[in-house]
Amino acid sequence: MKIDRIETFLVPPRWLFCRVETDEGHVGWGEPVVEGRAATVRTAVTELGEYLVGRDPLPIEDHWQVLTKGGFYRGGPVLSSAVAGLDQALWDIAGQVRGAPVHELLGGPVRDQVRVYGWIGGDDPSEVGEAAAAQAEAGLTAVKMNACGRLPHIASKSELDAVVARVASVREALGDERDVAIDFHGRVSAAAARQLLPRLAPLSPLFVEEPVLPEHRHLLSSIVACSPVPIATGERLYHRSDFLPALEAGIAVAQPDVSHAGGISELRRIAALAEVWNVALAPHCPLGPISLAASLQVAFATPNFLIQEQSLGIHYNERADLLDYLVDTEVFSFADGHVARPTRPGLGITIDEAAVRAAAEHGHAWRSPVWRHPDGSFAEW
Numbered sequence: 001m002k003i004d005r006i007e008t009f010l011v012p013p014r015w016l017f018c019r020v021e022t023d024e025g026h027v028g029w030g031e032p033v034v035e036g037r038a039a040t041v042r043t044a045v046t047e048l049g050e051y052l053v054g055r056d057p058l059p060i061e062d063h064w065q066v067l068t069k070g071g072f073y074r075g076g077p078v079l080s081s082a083v084a085g086l087d088q089a090l091w092d093i094a095g096q097v098r099g100a101p102v103h104e105l106l107g108g109p110v111r112d113q114v115r116v117y118g119w120i121g122g123d124d125p126s127e128v129g130e131a132a133a134a135q136a137e138a139g140l141t142a143v144k145m146n147a148c149g150r151l152p153h154i155a156s157k158s159e160l161d162a163v164v165a166r167v168a169s170v171r172e173a174l175g176d177e178r179d180v181a182i183d184f185h186g187r188v189s190a191a192a193a194r195q196l197l198p199r200l201a202p203l204s205p206l207f208v209e210e211p212v213l214p215e216h217r218h219l220l221s222s223i224v225a226c227s228p229v230p231i232a233t234g235e236r237l238y239h240r241s242d243f244l245p246a247l248e249a250g251i252a253v254a255q256p257d258v259s260h261a262g263g264i265s266e267l268r269r270i271a272a273l274a275e276v277w278n279v280a281l282a283p284h285c286p287l288g289p290i291s292l293a294a295s296l297q298v299a300f301a302t303p304n305f306l307i308q309e310q311s312l313g314i315h316y317n318e319r320a321d322l323l324d325y326l327v328d329t330e331v332f333s334f335a336d337g338h339v340a341r342p343t344r345p346g347l348g349i350t351i352d353e354a355a356v357r358a359a360a361e362h363g364h365a366w367r368s369p370v371w372r373h374p375d376g377s378f379a380e381w
């Protein structure tokens with residue numbers, strides 16, 4: 001069996017899909033994308049795909065080694081995301097060839113269902129209490145929210161109070177049985193994080209995410225030391241070696257993204273590394289159905305898994321949503337906040353190829369918003 005053809009599809013709202021076809025008629029799907037840089041990753045997929053065409057798709061680990069190391073320059077979001085999507089597609093094919101879901105190839109299921117969370121409040125949260133109640137009504141048992149919009153380096157008392165009040169309104173709407181996770185999104189300075197974390201602790205958040213930017217990783221241990229709240233990070237880390245300093249700093253939750261951090265192969269290894277540090281896995285996934293399916297396959301085979309992000313109804317999904325490119329949307333139905341174990345071979349989803357091809361005719365040009373402080377200077381989004 002040989003790989004015959006690799007295609008890429010730029011589809012709304014902001015995704016890139018890749019389709020890998022073999023000469024025996026197997027088709028695997030992957031989602032290689034950096035949000036806002038989809039066309040750049042598409043070029044990387046095309047370059048990396050040159051090596052795969054004409055080769056057996058099944059030696060996935062050897063392909064992963066060549067794709068990540070064979071170009072001499074390695075790592076970073078663009079290359080790691082391109083490899084991630086191709087890796088997902090190869091695992092999809094491997095599952096189909098062997099007639100098994102990917103998690104069975106990873107050692108078999110360690111749980112019957114996977115807990116998921118959804119987003120509330122958008123980029124600049126305001127009326128989050130109602131949104132949290134709606135997600136609870138829809139059956140979710142956990143939500144995530146941004147703590148704030150743009151925030152100055154040193155936040156005022158009213159800005160700090162507003163963050164706490166916003167989270168308090170969500171806690172009140174959810175009750176004590178459900179969970180709220182808070183994303184600082186790298187927009188809170190280390191100084192403000194040190195002020196906020198102890199004040200948020202009485203509200204018992206599930207975790208606080210990205211309390212500092214990835215380039216401030218040397219501050220992470222001091223943030224952990226001052227925080228009674230579990231600290232999470234990882235959506236902007238791309239390899240197990242990127243995670244090592246964060247694990248050494250004492251984070252509680254690792255959040256690799258299966259479409260950024262080298263795919264199913266590397267997510268699995270990051271999970272195993274995190275287990276050594278008694279850290280739980282909560283994969284980042286604000287992306288599309290292929291990314292979620294790939295992430296869930298790892299979740300079902302990972303003992304130290306905590307909770308899975310999913311993007312249904314997320315504020316970015318404006319021209320299309322999570323279920324729009326699936327033939328069978330039941331695979332992502334959430335009962336009591338959990339998704340059931342997929343049983344189909346490969347990634348466990350059936351892509352509506354006609355819908356993908358039609359959507360790709362229009363594509364998208366999604367970009368991350370550029371925020372500015374009131375004085376006109378650049379603000380972290």
Ligand SMILES: [Mg+2]
Pocket residue numbers: 183185209210235
């Ligand atoms: Mg985040």
